[in-house]
Amino acid sequence: MLKIKEDMKSGEYKSVYLLYGEEAFLRDYYKKALTEKLLDPDLADFNYKEYTMDKPDTEDVAMFLSSYPCMSEKKVIFIKDSDIFYKCTESVREDWKSIFSDVPDYAVIIFSETNIDKRSALFKYVSEHYCVDEFPFQKEVDLINWIERYAKSKGAGISKDAAKYLIDCCGTSMYMLKNEIEKLASYCSAKKVITEEDIDICSCKMVESKVFEMLDAFLDKDAKKGGELYGALKLLKEEPIAINGAVFAKFNQLKKVLLFPKGTPASVIAREFGERDFLVKMWQRQADKTNLEKVNKILELSADTDHRIKSGLSDAWAALDVLIANII
Incomplete structure (x- = not known):
């Protein structure tokens, strides 16, 4: 089981989560699920900060961490595709080591990274002290099962053979498959079954x-x-x-x-x-x-x-x- 999933089940959270790998859909899914567990949505504006830029300013991060949450037990920083676990200067690396070594009990930092280098000092440090989970492209059998479930949630049935055909046509990206399933479910709303013929008509080849x-x-x-x-x-x-x-x-x-x-x-x-x-x-x-x-x-x-x-x-x-x- 994923470490982040275990933590959400137990209610005992780490101070840093590094979610990495090719499957952005799953990284986004677990980031959203964890954030919802940690924060009251009515107070998110006060206790949540997001960085979606290359190598965010460590001084700005440290300043946000230094203040207590507003009427909440936790505050969350979300950082996407910073590349600090892939390539960074020595000074940036030392700044982050300093932050990681002293994250307040009330704070959680969530990283969602496409590129990482497992040999990097920061990756090794976070792996040793906090939570690291990898999200690779899913195996075909898992994707087929997910396609069946997601199509059903949209009111359409799909056979395993048709699900596999959809993967062959559109690739293994879950975001791409999600979009195609939604389009197909809408197209097949009357008969409520998605066939390979429907996929040929509606889906764009990846x-x-x-x-x-x-x-x-x-x-x-x-x-x-x-x-x-x-x-x-x-x-x-x-x-x-x-x-x-x-x-x-x-x-x-x-x-x-x-x-x-x-x-x-x-x-x-x-x-x-x-x-x-x-x-x-x-x-x-x-x-x-x-x-x-x-x-x-x-x-x-x-x-x-x-x-x-x-x-x-x-x-x-x-x-x-x-x-x-x-x-x-």
Whole structure:
């Protein structure tokens, strides 16, 4: 069970929570649930502060922490995508260590981070003294069950096969799936059942599938086809962040295969990572066209691309162009 879930059940809370990982939907869900447990909504304006910027001002954070809650037992600071657990200067790191070592009993700091480095001093410190929970993209079986439940809550039934088809079409992002389910439930409000045919009519295929097709071309050394597909993504005005995320997802799949000796049965790898055998077999065929050194390089470049785009250090498409050039 997630540590944050255990704390909400017991009512005994840590002073710092670090929620990280690719699945933003779950990070947001648990942040909201924890905040609602800690604060009276009528007094939230006095006892809640939010930072959604890169590396918030530590002096401002410390000042908010220094004052007692207003007619409440707790006050909450929420910090999103600060990147302090990914990259920060020594002075920023020391400022945060000072804050973490002396959080008042009445305060709770919640971090929601896309990018972290488990080797960083701040990540290790918070892991040792407080609560850290990871929220990766969910396994297919868990997503299918969630899709069934969420569709039912919107007044529509959906079979497991149709739920899987929706994932194949739209990807594994729960926010994307949530939006598609709501759209489909509305479309199917009369018959109250969502079918694969309805998904074909209503849902827009995820950028992930388009990016995967492009990467397959590059892995096949077909730079012309890959370049045309990349150009099409630009013409369609797809979001660079989404394209980069799909690149990271694909190379992360290849890395899972390449971590095992060549010839390892797909069933062994699938069992290790909770994946389906047929998917691993497909990844194995693709992994034969590259190597672990290049895959690790692309994953590092992709993480850096994400950081540069989100922090405004580079033009989004320019940063993505550099990444694609290294893949070809």
